[in-house]
Amino acid sequence: MKDVDISIIDPDDRVLDIGEYNASVMFCPFCYPEYIDFGGRTTIGFGTDIYGNTVQVHECPVCFQKSHHHIGDIHSYEIYKNFKSLGLLKSQQLTNPKTKEPKQ
Numbered sequence: 001m002k003d004v005d006i007s008i009i010d011p012d013d014r015v016l017d018i019g020e021y022n023a024s025v026m027f028c029p030f031c032y033p034e035y036i037d038f039g040g041r042t043t044i045g046f047g048t049d050i051y052g053n054t055v056q057v058h059e060c061p062v063c064f065q066k067s068h069h070h071i072g073d074i075h076s077y078e079i080y081k082n083f084k085s086l087g088l089l090k091s092q093q094l095t096n097p098k099t100k101e102p103k104q
Contacts, residue, residue, distance in 0.1 A: 004054040004074055006046070013080070015045035018057050019066025028060040029067055036062050041090050043080050046071070056080075061090050 006014070022029050028036040042058040047068065049055050055068040056076050071077070083089050 004071055004077065006048050006054045008074065009046045009054070009077060013045050013077075013084075015047045015057050015066075017066055018047040018049065018055055018068040020068075021049070022058070022067035022069050025069045028058075028063065028065070030063050030065045031060060034062075036060055040079050040083050041088055043076075043083070043089065046077065046080075059090065 020029060024032075026038045028034075028038065038058045038060075042061060043056055044059045044066070045057050047055055047057055049068065049070070053070055056071045057066055057068045059066050080089075
C-alpha cells in the first residue's frame with residue numbers, strides 16, 4: 001500500500017483524536033450490526049496512527065464516536081476538500097442533532 005505523506009495534508013484538516021481502528025472502513029464499528037454508512041460526508045479530517053501512517057478519520061452521525069482507517073492515495077483527501085468547499089461535510093453542521101447544542 002502506498003501511503004500518503006501527512007505533510008501534504010493542510011494543518012487545518014488534521015485531527016489528533018483519531019479514535020478506534022475501523023477495519024470495515026465504511027461502517028461504524030460502534031453501531032454494528034446497525035448499518036451506518038460512512039460516506040465522504042462523515043470525514044472529519046486526517047491524522048497519523050501509532051506507526052506514522054496517514055489515516056482518514058470519520059465521526060459516526062448516530063453515536064458520534066470517531067474511528068479511522070488507512071488511506072492509500074491522495075484521492076481521499078481531494079474528495080474531502082471538495083466536500084468541504086461545498087459545505088457538504090457533516091462536521092460543518094452548526095448543532096449536534098441529538099442534543100441541539102452547538103458543536104465544539
